[in-house]
Amino acid sequence: MSGNALKDTKKLQASFVPPTPPAPDTAQEYSESTHQSHTRSIADEITEKTFQDVSLCYQCGKCSAGCPVRFYMDIAPNKVVRLIQLGLYDEALSSTTPWLCAGCLTCSTRCPNSFDLAKFMDAVREVALEKGVDVKEKDILNFHKAFLDQIRHHGRSYEVGLVADYKMRTLNLLQDVDSAPGMFVNGKLSALPHNIKDKKSVKDIFKKTSGKQKQKPL
Numbered sequence: 001m002s003g004n005a006l007k008d009t010k011k012l013q014a015s016f017v018p019p020t021p022p023a024p025d026t027a028q029e030y031s032e033s034t035h036q037s038h039t040r041s042i043a044d045e046i047t048e049k050t051f052q053d054v055s056l057c058y059q060c061g062k063c064s065a066g067c068p069v070r071f072y073m074d075i076a077p078n079k080v081v082r083l084i085q086l087g088l089y090d091e092a093l094s095s096t097t098p099w100l101c102a103g104c105l106t107c108s109t110r111c112p113n114s115f116d117l118a119k120f121m122d123a124v125r126e127v128a129l130e131k132g133v134d135v136k137e138k139d140i141l142n143f144h145k146a147f148l149d150q151i152r153h154h155g156r157s158y159e160v161g162l163v164a165d166y167k168m169r170t171l172n173l174l175q176d177v178d179s180a181p182g183m184f185v186n187g188k189l190s191a192l193p194h195n196i197k198d199k200k201s202v203k204d205i206f207k208k209t210s211g212k213q214k215q216k217p218l
């Protein structure tokens, strides 16, 4: 990202204030607004995490047409946005789509309305974990956790640790094990981790953000 683009993003983040609904005048309006605020809350959470309003997406479908893993997803990426727009959170959060998203950014670059769908998918995964949703793609979730563990401990990815952690989580102990010797010989795997110098800063980031992983009801 260029310096100017980074500055613009920071300015946008600093100035972002989530929209406040008008105060209700009657008991019935109050009851309706309470119901709406409950059903809208996840859309608001995603908006706050991504600094972009989900209503920006006008469902042209260009993102899904170019998504390289669309074939494996249960719901097209743009439809996940639509479910969130409509307040159909259970369907959106339990979809395999956010977990199969490879974060390749093809959708974000193609969107004619500059909606960052890759960032949206990140936020949906985060919210699903925070709400304690039963993730269908358990192996992907295990890989996700094993990868983050390496970053937490070493400040960067450590492939051997990642594979060992993933295998302990999934108990797929022998899967792909025959490819390991060749990778060691060709220098693709290192027996020891290469830690970054300032591991403490990375650990601090994990400490600051891990409190957000509390599970709440939908």
Ligand code: SF4
Residues within 6 Å of the ligand: 056, 057, 058, 059, 060, 061, 062, 063, 064, 078, 081, 107, 110, 111, 112, 113, 114, 115, 117
């Ligand atoms: S390309 Fe953009 S506007 Fe079109 S459906 Fe995808 S996210 Fe929505």
Ligand code: SF4
Residues within 6 Å of the ligand: 063, 066, 067, 068, 069, 070, 077, 100, 101, 102, 103, 104, 105, 106, 107, 108, 117, 118, 121
């Ligand atoms: S970032 Fe995810 S949703 Fe977007 S095109 Fe890539 S894989 Fe598909």
